[in-house]
Amino acid sequence: MPDFTGRTAIVTGGGRGIGEAICRALAAGGASVHVVDRDAEPAEKVAAEIGGTPVVLDVSDFAAVEEKLSGVGADILVNNAGFDEHCWFTEATPEYWRRLVSVNLEGVFACTHAVLRGMQERRYGRIVNVASEAGRIGSKGNAVYAATKGGVIVFSKSIALENARFAITSNTILPGPIDTPLLDQVRAHPKGDEMIAAMKRLTPLGRLGDPREVADAVAFLCSEEAAYITGETLGVSGGMGIGAG
Numbered sequence: 001m002p003d004f005t006g007r008t009a010i011v012t013g014g015g016r017g018i019g020e021a022i023c024r025a026l027a028a029g030g031a032s033v034h035v036v037d038r039d040a041e042p043a044e045k046v047a048a049e050i051g052g053t054p055v056v057l058d059v060s061d062f063a064a065v066e067e068k069l070s071g072v073g074a075d076i077l078v079n080n081a082g083f084d085e086h087c088w089f090t091e092a093t094p095e096y097w098r099r100l101v102s103v104n105l106e107g108v109f110a111c112t113h114a115v116l117r118g119m120q121e122r123r124y125g126r127i128v129n130v131a132s133e134a135g136r137i138g139s140k141g142n143a144v145y146a147a148t149k150g151g152v153i154v155f156s157k158s159i160a161l162e163n164a165r166f167a168i169t170s171n172t173i174l175p176g177p178i179d180t181p182l183l184d185q186v187r188a189h190p191k192g193d194e195m196i197a198a199m200k201r202l203t204p205l206g207r208l209g210d211p212r213e214v215a216d217a218v219a220f221l222c223s224e225e226a227a228y229i230t231g232e233t234l235g236v237s238g239g240m241g242i243g244a245g
């Protein structure tokens, strides 16, 4: 486990799923973690359990993000908040795609914008963005979601380029199908079992991932040991990036 003693971290979407696992991993290493979530109850619960600070915030609200996150003095930012809503593109409406873009892409812009100046002044920073394999290989029935995640991948690389001179790193993690509450909507579907089985088949390792497996990779990229890694894109997806073989 990396040592984060003395480090301050912000994790968005930290109330449950992958974000919760990331909060726990960083706190286990000694970081002071700001658990950001739009839902108060899970943010408060996770923060209380890890000795962190809850921040109730919708990342798509630029003014609120600026107000609540710019003064935190973050050494580490994990942009994890995001959501997925299947929709064939012929059925998509501007309201639908604006909602996805406002959280999955603009939320990443807003949180990064809120912390970057402080990181530059301190000449230290670790930014890890949680995108998706969908952003690398595309996703049937999920074109807008995939586009937001593809946007995060190139945004992260650009931030890495702009901020290398400040010793700030920016990397992206691409989860495959991970067993979190996000999959509840799939399970609730009449063909849920079939759909979960199909997701498993997309991964050469043939299974869903555990949120802790994503959190361990994020924690490594947030560590001192990862100081020479920036602009990278790492799949934590059971090999999904290389195809099912």
Ligand SMILES: NC(=O)c1ccc[n+]([C@@H]2O[C@H](COP(=O)([O-])OP(=O)(O)OC[C@H]3O[C@@H](n4cnc5c(N)ncnc54)[C@H](O)[C@@H]3O)[C@@H](O)[C@H]2O)c1
Pocket (backbone or CB within 6 Å): 012, 013, 014, 015, 016, 017, 018, 019, 036, 037, 038, 039, 042, 057, 058, 059, 060, 080, 081, 082, 083, 084, 103, 107, 130, 131, 132, 133, 174, 175, 176, 177, 178, 179, 180, 181, 182, 183
């Ligand atoms: N679970 C998967 O299979 C999977 C696969 C690929 C990528 N991802 C990505 O990983 C990230 C986390 O996914 P998860 O499965 O843990 O999701 P989840 O739905 O279980 O948890 C997401 C958390 O983010 C919070 N959140 C959502 N919108 C927010 C907003 N606007 N402002 C603040 N908080 C907000 C939610 O309240 C929730 O606590 C997402 O970006 C998702 O796209 C997940």
